[in-house]
Amino acid sequence: MNYSIFLFMFLLLIGCGHTSSDTQQKEQETHIQSITLTDAQKKNSTISIGALIQKDISEIIKVHGKIDVPPQNLISVSIPMGGFLVSSDLLPGMHVKKGQVIAVLEDQQYIQLQEDYLTTKVRLEQAEADFVRQRDLNESKAGSDKVFEKAKAEFQSLKVILRSLAEKLELLHINAKTLTEQSLSRRVKIYAPFNGFVSKVFVNIGKYVNPSDVLFELVNPKDIHVNLHVFEKDIVKLSIGQNLIVYTNSNPDKKYPCEILLISKDISTDGTAEVHCHFDQYDQVLIPGMYMNADISVNHSNVLCLPEEAIVSFEGKQYIFLKEQNDSYTIKEIQTGMKDKGYVQILNIEDLQKKSIVINGAYSLLLQSKKSQE
Numbered sequence: 001m002n003y004s005i006f007l008f009m010f011l012l013l014i015g016c017g018h019t020s021s022d023t024q025q026k027e028q029e030t031h032i033q034s035i036t037l038t039d040a041q042k043k044n045s046t047i048s049i050g051a052l053i054q055k056d057i058s059e060i061i062k063v064h065g066k067i068d069v070p071p072q073n074l075i076s077v078s079i080p081m082g083g084f085l086v087s088s089d090l091l092p093g094m095h096v097k098k099g100q101v102i103a104v105l106e107d108q109q110y111i112q113l114q115e116d117y118l119t120t121k122v123r124l125e126q127a128e129a130d131f132v133r134q135r136d137l138n139e140s141k142a143g144s145d146k147v148f149e150k151a152k153a154e155f156q157s158l159k160v161i162l163r164s165l166a167e168k169l170e171l172l173h174i175n176a177k178t179l180t181e182q183s184l185s186r187r188v189k190i191y192a193p194f195n196g197f198v199s200k201v202f203v204n205i206g207k208y209v210n211p212s213d214v215l216f217e218l219v220n221p222k223d224i225h226v227n228l229h230v231f232e233k234d235i236v237k238l239s240i241g242q243n244l245i246v247y248t249n250s251n252p253d254k255k256y257p258c259e260i261l262l263i264s265k266d267i268s269t270d271g272t273a274e275v276h277c278h279f280d281q282y283d284q285v286l287i288p289g290m291y292m293n294a295d296i297s298v299n300h301s302n303v304l305c306l307p308e309e310a311i312v313s314f315e316g317k318q319y320i321f322l323k324e325q326n327d328s329y330t331i332k333e334i335q336t337g338m339k340d341k342g343y344v345q346i347l348n349i350e351d352l353q354k355k356s357i358v359i360n361g362a363y364s365l366l367l368q369s370k371k372s373q374e
Helices: 002-033 039-044 108-139 145-171 362-373
Strands: 034-036 048-050 053-068 074-077 083-087 101-106 187-191 196-201 216-219 225-231 243-247 256-263 272-279 291-307 312-314 317-323 328-334 336-340 343-346 357-360
Touching: 053 272, 053 336, 053 343, 108 145, 225 256, 225 291, 291 336, 291 357, 312 362, 317 362, 328 362, 357 362
Parallel strands: none
Antiparallel strands: 034 328, 048 357, 053 225, 053 291, 074 216, 083 101, 101 187, 196 216, 225 272, 243 256, 243 291, 256 272, 291 343, 312 317, 317 328, 317 357, 336 343
């Protein structure tokens, strides 16, 4: 009998304990769900009310990459005949103009080549005169066929040699047509092939340069582009000709419009693919290898959304505040979608149509609700 009474009293205490705990939990939930401002709080608040609005919005894919140069726009400058570098003032990053002298080299073989050309030119003139004379004699039957053929062969052979020497001089940027014994020089000049800038310098004054050596690396900025690395899940959202903007870490407010030129079909081991983009207008402050950020707008849609200021985060979830008729505010959990230009897409719109929503001051309401819990 005593045991039954003890058991009854124990169960009664447990039941009372649960009831008290449940009541506290419900009261705590009530405090989280609703808040009413005092007159003083209303006076000092900056709360403004609005509603869901229809806007064109898109998802922004944020990716990274570097400025790159295609092989056809990266020129390695060399010389077909070796020589000693006499002068050059190029430094990496320096801009050059087409036709500008970027280096001067000297070597005795340059003199020998010019000498061979001028000597062959004189011999060709003599051979041409002899060929014409032998041709006239042969036509009048006064000359030997054998002598005529020999003169013809000599003339043709010297024409080929002279042409070959002229092409070699052209490789050294020496104009064979204006070359005379007075203009012979032991030095040759190297000219910039286009307007661009210096990427790398591999030589110094006094160094002997072999025909296989690269003196400078020049970049033609006409086709400089951005090489972005985009994750596999986002590649399907992109297309050739799609517009985007890129910017640097040092100056994120300076935006550079670009257009997608090529989308790689090869997925790397880190799950990304290369996307090559062309600048609408290239800025010379951007140099190859520079790290870049990019924002790509995709999935353009006309959806119901709210300003970012209307949404607050609490314990890993997102909420908004609704204004009720009794001048109180209730908190409502929401699901969000795309974000663009300060607006956020709202997915669970069924219970929010024609509702008065706090679009400014939601964070202060969240702080007030936390204080009321305490």
